[in-house]
Amino acid sequence: MPGDLVPTADAAKAIGVDRRTLQRWVSQGRIEPTLTTAGGHHRWDIDDLKRQLREMNRR
Known part of the structure; x- marks a missing residue:
């Protein structure tokens, strides 16, 4: 398990x-925390x- 896990607000900021x-993408099953x-x-x-987002954009 990676050691540098961040909360949702920080993750959202990191990807813009x-x-x-x-949170909506999680509830829709598009990505997983x-x-x-x-x-x-x-x-x-x-x-x-970021990997999950790349895969999501390929679909």
Whole structure:
């Protein structure tokens, strides 16, 4: 498991979208967070998120 996981707001900022957009993509099943905490908060590996976005754009 990667050690540098960031919360949704930071992940969204890193890819240039609003955090609500990232949350919507998760709820639509378009992308998956690296980790979901017991409290339901998502944590992201930025490199993995960017990979998922590349794959999403290919579809």
